[in-house]
Amino acid sequence: MTSLSSSPSSPAAADRDRAIIRVNHLTLEFPIFHGGARSLKKTLFRRAKQPLAAVRAARTGGQVVVGEDSSGVVHVRALTDVSFTIHAGERIGLIGHNGAGKSTLLRVLGGIYVPQPGMLTVRGSVETLIDTNSGMNPELTGRENIFLQAQHKALRTAELKKLEKDVESFAALGEFMDLPVRLYSSGMAIRLGFGLATAIAPQILLMDEWFMAGDAKFQEKALQRLAGVVDGSDILVITSHSLGIIAEWCTRVIWLEGGRVQMDGPTTDVLTAYTEAMSNHG
Numbered sequence: 704m705t706s707l708s709s710s711p712s713s714p715a716a717a718d719r720d721r722a723i724i725r726v727n728h729l730t731l732e733f734p735i736f737h738g739g740a741r742s743l744k745k746t747l748f749r750r751a752k753q754p755l756a757a758v759r760a761a762r763t764g765g766q767v768v769v770g771e772d773s774s775g776v777v778h779v780r781a782l783t784d785v786s787f788t789i790h791a792g793e794r795i796g797l798i799g800h801n802g803a804g805k806s807t808l809l810r811v812l813g814g815i816y817v818p819q820p821g822m823l824t825v826r827g828s829v830e831t832l833i834d835t836n837s838g839m840n841p842e843l844t845g846r847e848n849i850f851l852q853a854q855h856k857a858l859r860t861a862e863l864k865k866l867e868k869d870v871e872s873f874a875a876l877g878e879f880m881d882l883p884v885r886l887y888s889s890g891m892a893i894r895l896g897f898g899l900a901t902a903i904a905p906q907i908l909l910m911d912e913w914f915m916a917g918d919a920k921f922q923e924k925a926l927q928r929l930a931g932v933v934d935g936s937d938i939l940v941i942t943s944h945s946l947g948i949i950a951e952w953c954t955r956v957i958w959l960e961g962g963r964v965q966m967d968g969p970t971t972d973v974l975t976a977y978t979e980a981m982s983n984h985g
């Protein structure tokens with residue numbers, strides 16, 4: 704069950720309405736409808752007959768399972784029984800191997816995937832920096848997309864003008880601002896998407912590491928702008944393979960392994976354990 708709600712801004716209700724994310728026993732599976740699923744199912748059954756010691760869990764990816772319903776559809780279980788609470792003021796880093804479930808978890812928190820079973824409560828305004836074009840219409844120009852966002856946020860004319868000026872100057876796309884977004888390179892789409900998503904600080908900012916893409920000058924500008932947004936937000940959740948970024952930005956780290964929470968705690972403790980595990984197992 705998912706509940707998403709926005710906070711009223713009454714100062715009297717400030718404490719009660721501060722952002723919070725609560726995740727309880729969350730599991731998420733993707734069904735596989737690919738032609739290869741049949742032979743994959745045979746392999747899984749063959750493996751199930753082998754002694755347990757011979758079936759070592761893969762280090763990358765979620766768990767591949769045969770569905771328990773009568774259809775026998777093969778699923779990838781990306782998240783298994785994940786639970787945690789994030790309070791206002793916390794900056795969370797999600798780390799783990801390729802396929803550990805970081806991006807999937809971020810999408811669940813952003814309301815893009817609905818977990819079943821499990822319960823998710825997200826209180827506060829949410830902004831996601833997950834896909835380069837998230838929330839953008841590729842058929843519209845960059846400028847029209849700014850107007851679209853302003854409409855969603857019910858901005859007044861003066862606020863819209865401010866937003867347009869701010870994003871235009873940050874993205875520095877020149878005449879491309881008045882061309883359809885589908886013509887942009889991925890770096891150009893990042894400039895616009897990042898500029899838009901960070902123009903107004905949300906209570907909860909969910910961010911995948913793609914923002915690190917782009918040329919060096921843009922990265923520098925993006926980090927500077929992000930610092931301001933993070934300061935204005937209640938909660939930051941960021942996934943990254945760069946432990947330097949996690950160490951610099953996060954107060955707490957959740958380490959995922961094969962879709963499960965391996966460790967959850969203060970940044971230094973989790974990064975130390977993770978780095979040790981890396982050097983032991985590669």
Ligand SMILES: Nc1ncnc2c1ncn2[C@@H]1O[C@H](COP(=O)(O)OP(=O)(O)OP(=O)(O)O)[C@@H](O)[C@H]1O
Binds near residue numbers: 733764781800801805
């Ligand atoms: N749309 C999808 N359909 C099927 N399986 C998916 C889908 N998205 C993710 N998965 C699977 O879910 C598991 C977790 O993937 P996810 O992208 O969340 O991992 P990640 O930790 O973000 O990985 P990386 O660091 O490589 O980006 C993987 O096994 C992946 O194959």
